[in-house]
Amino acid sequence: xxxxxxxxxxxxxxxxxxxxxxxxxKVRVDPETSGLERYIAxxxxxxxxxxxxxxxxxxxxYLGPAFHIRFKPGQVLYGSRRxxxxxVAVADFEGICANTTFxxxxxxxxxxxxxxxxxMQTEAFNAFSVKNSKGSVNPYINFSxxxxxxxxxxxxxxxxxxxxxxxxxxELLYELEAAQLSLGNLERSAIQAVxxxxxxxxxxxxKSIVKRIDAGKSPxxxxxxxxxxxxxxxxxxxxxxxxxxPEENKALLNPVDFVIEATVQSGDFLVTxxxxxxxxxxxxxxxxxxxxxxxxxxxxxxxxxTDDAPPNRFTLAWTKLPxxxxxxEALCSGxxxxxxxxxxxxxxxxxxxxxxxxxxxxxxxxxxxxxxKALEERKRVSASMKHAxxxxxxxxxxx
Numbered sequence: 569x570x571x572x573x574x575x576x577x578x579x580x581x582x583x584x585x586x587x588x589x590x591x592x593x594k595v596r597v598d599p600e601t602s603g604l605e606r607y608i609a610x611x612x613x614x615x616x617x618x619x620x621x622x623x624x625x626x627x628x629x630y631l632g633p634a635f636h637i638r639f640k641p642g643q644v645l646y647g648s649r650r651x652x653x654x655x656v657a658v659a660d661f662e663g664i665c666a667n668t669t670f671x672x673x674x675x676x677x678x679x680x681x682x683x684x685x686x687x688m689q690t691e692a693f694n695a696f697s698v699k700n701s702k703g704s705v706n707p708y709i710n711f712s713x714x715x716x717x718x719x720x721x722x723x724x725x726x727x728x729x730x731x732x733x734x735x736x737x738x739e740l741l742y743e744l745e746a747a748q749l750s751l752g753n754l755e756r757s758a759i760q761a762v763x764x765x766x767x768x769x770x771x772x773x774x775k776s777i778v779k780r781i782d783a784g785k786s787p788x789x790x791x792x793x794x795x796x797x798x799x800x801x802x803x804x805x806x807x808x809x810x811x812x813x814p815e816e817n818k819a820l821l822n823p824v825d826f827v828i829e830a831t832v833q834s835g836d837f838l839v840t841x842x843x844x845x846x847x848x849x850x851x852x853x854x855x856x857x858x859x860x861x862x863x864x865x866x867x868x869x870x871x872x873x874t875d876d877a878p879p880n881r882f883t884l885a886w887t888k889l890p891x892x893x894x895x896x897e898a899l900c901s902g903x904x905x906x907x908x909x910x911x912x913x914x915x916x917x918x919x920x921x922x923x924x925x926x927x928x929x930x931x932x933x934x935x936x937x938x939x940x941k942a943l944e945e946r947k948r949v950s951a952s953m954k955h956a957x958x959x960x961x962x963x964x965x966x967x
Contacts, residue, residue, distance in 0.1 A: 580723040587715025589679040593671040595638040599626050599664050606663040607635055610647050613655040613669075616951075618685050618738060620645075620657050626664065634666040644685050646670040649708045650791050651697040656688045670711055683727040686734045690962050693717060706791060719962075730961045737954035744947045748810065751943065755936045756889055759882075762929050763919060766891070775914035777877035783841075783910075784864025787825030789818035794861060799826040804848070804867045807840045810944075812853045817862050830863040832870075837880055839869040839887075842907035849908055850896040850916075852887040854880055869910070878921055881933040891917055 599607065606623040614621065624631075639645060639659050647655035649668050665671065674681055687693060696717045701707035722730065763769060787801060794800025799820045806816040820826060832838075836855040843849045864870060877883065886892055895916050900906055921929070 580726070581720040583718060584678075584721045585715060586717040586719070587712075589675050589721065590672055590684065590715075591675040592711045593637075593639070593643065593673060594667075595671075596636045597638045597664060599631055599635055602626075602638070602664065604638070604663055606661060607631060608639070608645060608657075608659075608663055608665045608669065609635075610649060610655065610666075610669065613645065613647055613657045615654050616689065618656060618658050618689075619742070620659060620661075623661075623663065632666070634668060635664050637665050637667055637669070637671055639663060639665055639671045642673070642681055644672040644681075644688065646672060646688065648711075649706055651694070651701055651707070651709055652792065654689070654694050656685055658685050668708070670714075678721065678724075680724060680727045680731060682731040682735070683722075686731060686958065687719065687962060689958060690719075691959070692719070704790070733957060733961065734954065737950070737957055740950050741947060741954065744943055744950060748940065748943050748947075751936060751939055752888070755885060755933070758932055758936075759885055759889065759929055762925055762932070770920040772918050772920050773914060774916045774918045777874055777883065777918060778871050778914060779874045780872040781910050781914075782830065782864065782870040782872065784830040784866055784868050784870075785825075785827050786866040787827075788821045790821055792819055793817050794819035796859065796861065798861060799823045800862050801865045802832065802862055802868050804840050804843055804865070807838050807851050807853045807868065809851070812838065812855045812858065814858050814862060827863055831860065832858050832862045832864060833860075834858060835880075837871045837873070837883070838864075839871060839913070840867060841869055842867045847897070849900045849906060850887065850913060852884055854884055867907075869913075878926055879930045879933070881937065882921070882926070882929050885929075885933060886919065891919075 597604070605626055607626050608620060608623055612620065612622045612624070640662050641660050643659050645655075645657045645659055645665060646669065647653060648670050672684065674684060697709050697714065698707075700713040700716075701709045721727075760766070784801070789801050793815060794817055800817040801820060802814075803816045803818060806813050808816070814832075832855060834855055834857055836858075838853050838855060840848055840851045843851065873880070873883070878886075896908065899908055899912055
């Protein structure tokens with residue numbers, strides 16, 4: 569036993585198992601008669617984010633038979649499939665989830681509810697969950713396995729202090745994300761101000777500026793991301809709401825399936841062809857930097873523009889404006905479901921710019937790019953600080 573472990577126990581920390589202080593709630597309900605309005609699926613939860621930002625509306629479409637578990641505000645939701653994705657969230661409303669999402673809460677007064685989600689964000693908890701998962705294609709863990717996870721439980725006062733510090737770190741991250749959203753709204757408003765009255769816009773189509781669309785392939789891949797020495801294929805989530813996320817990929821099972829022509833490169837303008845949510849269809853990003861071992865999937869496109877096309881940063885901003893998004897989402901809720909064809913995408917609206925407008929907008933977007941990168945750096949540093957705080961506060965405890 570290490571000196572640090574002895575010190576933890578001397579200061580009132582005691583060794584327990586997860587199942588000693590945490591229980592799984594299995595309250596079953598019928599979605600149609602429960603009176604509840606929202607459900608949470610696995611893709612509504614984000615990696616390393618305790619907030620629920622998205623949900624589905626009960627009754628808006630088919631909900632499979634697995635969706636019968638009720639959750640309440642304050643309970644912790646844990647994605648038991650592909651636990652390496654580290655999907656832990658705290659419910660702030662009442663709803664329904666599938667039986668593959670564990671609904672957890674403290675078993676007794678020894679564990680504070682606000683301490684539990686941070687314990688589950690530790691490297692030790694995640695490593696234990698991944699190690700004890702079963703299956704290779706879609707690995708999963710049983711709650712009976714999680715019950716065996718051992719950690720040093722702090723006294724209640726220390727739990728409260730740790731939870732407060734980590735909550736404060738999360739609040740800073742949320743504020744930076746809010747600033748990013750505000751910057752995006754400001755950017756869109758400024759562009760529309762330069763363009764003037766929408767009724768006077770000269771409109772064409774995306775086809776007028778796109779010379780070619782490169783589509784990727786979807787070779788057989790594992791559920792795990794590719795290591796630096798492995799070949800990988802992008803998941804559709806690689807084109808995220810905040811830009812390009814190269815870590816969202818899957819390792820190829822057979823390296824010979826890697827398509828050289830589909831290699832993702834810096835400067836690529838990427839588009840999602842399909843997504844689980846219609847808001848994610850035709851989502852766009854520009855790749856600033858990327859590992860050289862990743863390729864496009866068949867759900868991602870690379871746009872190649874004509875020589876006289878507007879600057880990429882304007883086209884990127886345009887695809888986020890209401891005019892373009894309204895066109896895409898109208899299709900996705902209709903004939904195109906949650907995907908879009910190349911033909912329909914190229915038929916999408918594109919505004920014609922004169923040289924003065926191009927230069928004015930390009931200069932403005934250069935400035936917002938600098939602000940966006942500064943916010944990204946602050947967010948990165950803040951996330952690193954939270955990670956360090958989590959490791960310092962619970963690194964020895966969660967082992």
